[in-house]
Structures are given as structure tokens and as C-alpha cells.
Amino acid sequence: MYFVPDGTERCGFYECADCDNRFLDTRIAPTLVCPYCGKEVDMEIGPDEEMPVQRESAKLIEMIEGTENVEKYDTLLSLAITGGDFNWID
Numbered sequence: 001m002y003f004v005p006d007g008t009e010r011c012g013f014y015e016c017a018d019c020d021n022r023f024l025d026t027r028i029a030p031t032l033v034c035p036y037c038g039k040e041v042d043m044e045i046g047p048d049e050e051m052p053v054q055r056e057s058a059k060l061i062e063m064i065e066g067t068e069n070v071e072k073y074d075t076l077l078s079l080a081i082t083g084g085d086f087n088w089i090d
């Protein structure tokens with residue numbers, strides 16, 4: 001498994017509006033901070049500096065349920081990242 005741990009029974013399938021990356025995450029939310037182009041808040045930022053804004057640009061496309069489905073999506077997505085066919089999903 002590439003995106004989620006082995007045996008994951010439910011995860012969210014997300015697509016980022018900013019960088020078009022697709023990924024799986026065990027967190028289920030309408031939107032998430034993109035792991036590719038989003039920035040987690042830097043906790044070492046000084047008090048005088050502006051707080052960075054977390055842009056939740058990745059949107060939930062669908063819920064993937066069942067270990068077999070999760071594994072299938074995980075495999076296909078990781079293939080896409082490593083240069084496989086991007087047209088596997090409609």
C-alpha cells in the first residue's frame with residue numbers, strides 16, 4: 001500500500017484543485033490540506049510573523065469502502081504517480 005496502511009477499510013479519495021494530484025487519505029473530510037502543494041502550519045514561526053493560512057485545496061471526490069477497493073485505488077493511484085496510465089478513472 002502506498003497512500004494508506006495495509007488493511008485500511010475506508011478512506012477518502014481526494015483531488016487537489018490547485019495541483020490536480022489525486023490521493024487517498026484515511027482522514028475523511030470534505031476538504032484537506034493537499035500533501036503535495038499544501039503547507040502544514042509551521043509551529044516554529046515567530047510571534048511577529050504572519051500566521052500561515054492552511055489552504056484546504058484537496059476536495060473529497062468519493063469515499064472508498066472495503067479493503068479490496070481501497071487496495072485497488074491505492075495501487076492504481078500509485079501506478080499513476082510512478083508513470084502509469086492516468087486514464088483509469090472516468
Ligand SMILES: [Zn+2]
Nearest residue numbers: 016019034037
Ligand atoms: Zn495540491
